[in-house]
Amino acid sequence: MEGISMEGRLDPVCDLARPLLDRQSVLSIRNDGMAEENGSQPHTLARVFTALVDFSNARLAYVPLDLMLGFFVAGVLKRFWYLYNIIGFMDNIALMTALYVRGTAERARQYRRNIVRYCQLTQVLVFRDLSMRCRKRFPTLDTVAAAGFMMPHEKENFDGIQYNYNKYFLPFNWAWALIYRARQEGLIESDYYVTILSEEVKKFRTDLAWLCNYDWVPLPMIYPTIVCLAVHTYFLVCVIARQYVEGSKFESDMIDMVFPFMTSIQFVLYMGWLKVAEALLNPWGLDDDDFETNVLIDRNLAMGLKIVDEGYGRTPELRKDAFWDDQWVPLYSEESAWEKKYSHHEGSLSHMKKNPPEALSAAVVFSEAQRVSDH
Known part of the structure; x- marks a missing residue:
């Protein structure tokens, strides 16, 4: 496959995010307008909207999005990696x-x-x-x-x-x-x-x-369809559930923000996760992330x-190597000489000079107890 570049990879996710943010902003403006028009007298429509926000927010976790998306992406990635191997x-x-x-x-x-x-x-x-x-x-x-x-x-x-x-x-x-x-x-x-x-x-x-x-x-076509439907349904409900309304039972935990930052971050991450799985679902296509079969054939x-x-029969003449009579000494360039000091493959306790007194006393006690039990 060709080198992977992030240029333009988030464009589809951003294109999907714009309608969601536009609708949430419109609902937020209309809700603020209703509150300003009625002052301290809550309008019936405002009460209904507040109840709808509370209802949606309380039941948003009913959609097991993490579980569904996690299993889907893991399965698709495992399948993709096995095909590559x-x-x-x-x-x-x-x-x-x-x-x-x-x-x-x-x-x-x-x-x-x-x-x-x-x-x-x-x-x-x-x-x-x-x-x-x-x-x-x-x-x-x-x-x-x-x-x-x-x-x-x-x-x-x-x-x-x-x-x-x-x-x-x-x-x-x-x-x-x-x-x-x-x-x-x-x-x-x-x-x-x-x-x-x-x-x-x-x-x-x-x-x-x-x-x-x-x-x-x-993979059964219904599987990616259900996961895609679950992701889009979840964020469609978020358009209502993540609104800030006065009188909501979640009001104490919310801040009236003009732009829904956390919802936007969640949307980009989850939708990007879904797009990754969709890109790997069929690795035999023409996308940049698909298998470069023609290159593999030529190679x-x-x-x-x-x-x-x-390459047949072109073995070099058998001669003594450069370390035949001398002890081998590793050769480093000036830029990589500092690695020589820290790259030894040895145990973490190999440089310990002596055992701690507690360890010695414990060993003596254990040795005496073992000797008594043997007799």
Whole structure:
């Protein structure tokens, strides 16, 4: 995802707050006008309005806003974070492929590169069905092939299988077939290595399957609807309940303020909380906070091919390190030298010189009591 900026993030909340503040100000002005017109003689409408304010204020806590909003935001955030953790990175597959598929010949390079590319092809196919960004980039399978993720003969093989459901499994079948053939040709030295590499591919496939499952079964639409209704209803009642009126039973605890500061702060915080959950509810859209699937696809392919091809076999020559004959001394720059004194990893009592007398006497008493009980 791109860098997060707060510029413009509070604009929707402020836009929602303006009508609320306008209506509360109008009601406050009208209530003051009624009190001034009638002087000491309370008008019937004023009494009714005062009773309505008291009634609304006393029952405002009936809406469990903190509980509902807290559970909703926590659930949405947990779901969002889990999807991010299983979105799929190619590093482990590429590293294991480079480690276990040995050889510098063109045949070995083809095995390594195609195993990575087939796994990445499946991620592209999955993201096309989940992410609007990826769908706009790859509207058809022809565009996937044109981008190089699928060769023409592979697309013919892919299209040759008639199936009413998605065919995410097919590139994984190709990848596992290459692993098996590499073992048969001796490019993988052990069956155990085949198992390790296959498990990495399996984990990648399982994570993509969970992404599809979470997209298939989203949060019930009634859940965010009820929470949104509860928040808006709460502050609609606040327009009446937070009015200052003379003769109210809450008058002793209230101050006649022209601007409702506390209600405004509460509105911004609660409505902002709700907007956070709404922004994270569908991370596959086009918003700034949604998953950058196209960037991840490009990064995975570039990283994977670099690891298994140019990065393969480029281990530095084995030599003695710089600390071979001398004791290692940490080297700090002038700006960071002050950290050396305070960054030791040691226990909080490691510098205690001697035990307190109370601790020694207690230890002696305990030792004597233990000796007597043993005999």
